[in-house]
Amino acid sequence: MASSPSLVYGTAWKDVRTADLVLLAFVHGFRAVDTAAQPKHYREDLVGRGLQAAALQLDLRRHDYWVQTKFTPAAGQDLSGALPYNPDDPVAEQVCASFQSSLRNLFPDQDIPNVKRALAAYAESRGGKEKHRGPGLQPTYIDSYLLHSPLLTLEHTVQAWRVMELLVDAGFVREIGFSNVYSPEIFSALYGLARIKPSVLQNRWHSSTGHDVSLLSLLSPSLSPNTFPTYADGSTPRGIVYQPFWTLTGNPALLRSESVVKMCIKHDLTPAQVVYAYVHQGLGIAGLTGCVLTGTSDENHMREAVAATQLEPWSEEDISMVRQEVYGE
Template sequence: MAAGGSAPGFCIISALAVVTVSVYLMTGTAPMAMPPMLYGTAWKADRTSRLVVQAVLAGFRGIDTACQPKHYNEAGVGDALETLAKAHGIARESLYVQTKFTSLAGQDRTKPLPYDPNASLTDQVHQSVQTSLTNLRTTYLDGLNLHGPLPTHRETMEVWRAMEAVHQAGTAKSIGVSNFYSLGDFRSLVDDAVVKPAVLQNRFYADTGYDVELRRYCRHHGIVYQSFWSLTANPRLVHSDVVLAIAGKMKVTPEQVWFRFLIDLGIVPLSGTTNEQHMRDDVAVHKMGLAEDDTRRIATLFPPNFE
């Protein structure tokens, strides 16, 4: 189904008992499945491999990383993928692995760069993808995101054209964007794209009005909205009297209620927890269900235009 069709939806799959729901991801060619929650690997440094293994053994089947040594240890994710395959029989093909191209402005020049900084933007994208494939010890990517808009629309589209080529070559099954907070900028990219973005990944917090307009646009165009900082940026809401009361009634944690609420909104949240019990709690969210009444009560915590 082409982008611009129906909004992302949920379907039952029969993989692992702990992950029973998948999101339809519109790729420009055919729908593919994405787990309803991803494990985020930012800022984990040399703990990355161990934590990714723990997360997958706890039930996560989606992993988010980036070719950005400043904040991510992409090679550590690759180490984890190899350990999972060799020591635990969990094949690469059973996991959704998503990485990002980060422009020079988002890189730390004191660390090894994943591409030649003097190369064209097009070549930087292709070099970054090759670095990611080497780091991750894989021949393909399930998702490749542009980490953020470049200073001009022309530059953003040059990068996007290179990403389209990576997708059309079959190296990236889907392509998307991160950190686009202007509806105008995002709409311009979608309008000019040959392969429409399958994903928009943003912070979900009050400073951006919870991306109400962007999320509405995504729903109307069949684009999956992923959220990060979902817990960290919303402590007042997660630990509000309303959420605490619902958690107490359901005998679950407030964080589980919050994640379930986001998933029910059609959001694919990232969890970056380093706590093994919290990993299991996060995965268990997929077996939970919020009563419509409780969902409405949580929605009252947001501004009036929230949806």
């Protein structure tokens, strides 16, 4: 899949059902998954098994689907359980080991190179020069690699990001991004320090953070003071894709609201579909690219999510009715 998808299947909390649900989601049209090297919430190994089964059943090649996983700092791990790295190691080592474990989990039938050694060889070959792209994509790669949350200090956060940048340079990863960054000041500081800029922000979409209103303008190429690279083919920059989670569970009042009910009647949709369509169409924020992230275990809800991302774009009047419900303007 060449560009970032607008619909992603979330694999948290599925435990032993993970592989079957990934396969089911793919059968219903999903072509992208989100997971994390965080054993307390995700069975990354079973995501790999599900992808393997889907590729076989649906005759998919690696470029037909999109895989996102995360480096989860020690503060987000269950330190009494199995971990994908040694939390006593330096941060850079932790990221390397976690990424290595993710590749093994997600591509169980592939020969996985030693990532740490490959990064060291790559760093040596570029002779200390900063270079954004190295040898092209590796045979086994991750499409999108996220920092699950900032680490406890800025220094450690930047150390983790530097390894993620090197993973892009060396062709192990196509894009990198942040998750759980809610302060526009912290986001801007990290953005400024990044040599390779984030392509994705995955955040909880909730009233307690104003539904990220002040962050969203930093993601949109039309509104952000940051400049975003134009693509080689001259197409408009996409900015940073916003991937909200808790979209349904965190917003029961929105799902019951008069605006959403009106849109359900007008477009013959369920409340969940109205909210997903609103996210998919950029939340009514100029230039913003929104991505629907759903972890449903229900076959009908899978179909509904796919359908919500295939609708004709709504009129400005329709979009702004939902936007006003969420953002008040």
